[in-house]
Amino acid sequence: MSMAGTSEKVIALCGGIGGAKLALGLYRLLGANLSVVVNTGDDFEHLGLNISPDLDTVLYTLADLADPERGWGRAGETWQFMRAMRDLGGESWFQLGDLDLAMHVQRTGWLRSGRSLSAFAGHTASQFGITARILPMSDGAVRTIVDTDEGSLPFQQYFVRRRGEPVVRAIRFNGAQEASPAPGVLDLIADGSVSAIVICPSNPFLSIDPILAVPGITAALMTARAPVIAVSPIIGGKAVKGPTAKIMEELGIANANSSIAAHYRGLIDGIVIDETDVNDCPRIDLPVLVTGTMMRGLADRERLAGEIIAFAGSLVQSSGAMRAGGRR
């Protein structure tokens, strides 16, 4: 699957749907040279099952099993289980497809038997024929908690059950301080042969910050030799996905690429913004790649992935060497 001239090693940090789109573009260019570190702050226990929504979205997307219309879950999914749950008077606010259930049942059994989430991710990627390395950010339990005007809500309660309607006041990552990066994550980031570390256009506050909250990961990114490039989720002066725009507004953050650059300041070496936002450049004190960042189809994703890799290369060339470590 790797294309000629793109045998660079790349690491992507990502959340679910939006991030997974770019991860797929990178995967199609890089194959086994891609490693993806995935947010697990959205993970939760539901109906006795361990559910990892972002990890599954990445696995389904890279395995070409994802539903292209719905944006989440599997293509060809059926909902017999949900129907029977409702007949039994069971909880039915979180949609679990019949195919998707196999992932949760397998993962739950795997974790109960003392094996790790990262081992499960590796095993499942292999079963799906994915050659890229897929890693959860941590094998420990980090749980995103959204403090809202309705009180503190675990992420899925806020996002799915309450449809993201409560007003967000703050976002916390329970358990992050006690968690460790999954085995391999720090070594990957420190690997001198990595050409680029890409922060995918996931929600910075909900999908990327939990990764950065795991002790050791931010420090490793700041001292990594490879340039760190963030792809902004803002297009045309607003977030592509509604929840991101709403949350930024509620947190008092302007819906602008400069806000994203400011959020990642000290961590990133460059940012990628959409061409419709070219006027934001003067307010961004960093190298900027201006290009089309809306990913409608596979061609968009591959093109954007290639441009990001080239942009990272240009940053190294312009500074005359890979970074010696440390950020401005």
Next chain:
Amino acid sequence: MSMAGTSEKVIALCGGIGGAKLALGLYRLLGANLSVVVNTGDDFEHLGLNISPDLDTVLYTLADLADPERGWGRAGETWQFMRAMRDLGGESWFQLGDLDLAMHVQRTGWLRSGRSLSAFAGHTASQFGITARILPMSDGAVRTIVDTDEGSLPFQQYFVRRRGEPVVRAIRFNGAQEASPAPGVLDLIADGSVSAIVICPSNPFLSIDPILAVPGITAALMTARAPVIAVSPIIGGKAVKGPTAKIMEELGIANANSSIAAHYRGLIDGIVIDETDVNDCPRIDLPVLVTGTMMRGLADRERLAGEIIAFAGSLVQSSGAMRAGGRR
């Protein structure tokens, strides 16, 4: 659903498929006056789920949700989950349908939260609109173990995974001695207004013996005022279901109604055998009802249920009173 003249209270003891057929016949005559005490020796934990095959068969059968062709599981069942499990390299020897899974996930959550199997059975019967009382024999874990020429196998490993092929040397019920009857079971059996206690034509060794092994149940049956009637699973000199015949042979027990009568001796007041086996009567030292016991359709089940209730009534009449307690 209760028919005129059949408002007697009846208790049925049963296992899965064969027993559930008669339980349905009784239910159609008696409605809320029927109580069913179900074998849980076949229960097991699989893929982190608590599975109660016989209880579910009784619930599905009485709720008219059972698959009439396959003999187990739900009508309209689909198998997407199993397909996805195989793709994940998961265990797939035990078939779990998409609809059926809801029952296992709900039950597992229910038990994990500290609620009992009997409470789950009652809740589920109510959700399904079943007016009969459905009780597991015990809320404790009793596990049928089959000692075979391949070693000791938990029931489902023997029956499903190994397709009942190993030669049976003995059958044990792990945990039975420490188990208690589910709340209500002993009171039901001791209830002076019960007209009949029916042992359904389930496998005596695998499906009824576990019920009788729960301390207190056999003693309660022996002192019950209501006559205890067993319906033999033998028809035409052999067991209707293959496994029963094979097991009886391997245990050195003749495939005959007299063997069934001998097995239940001291416990039952009468036995029901098929008309093709009328010649067995001289070898049975008990009142015998000879009738058609093959249950092909609903009409067969209702007729047989009615005849059994009448037979129980005749035993009471001929002895001039309900039993004062104690068995010959």
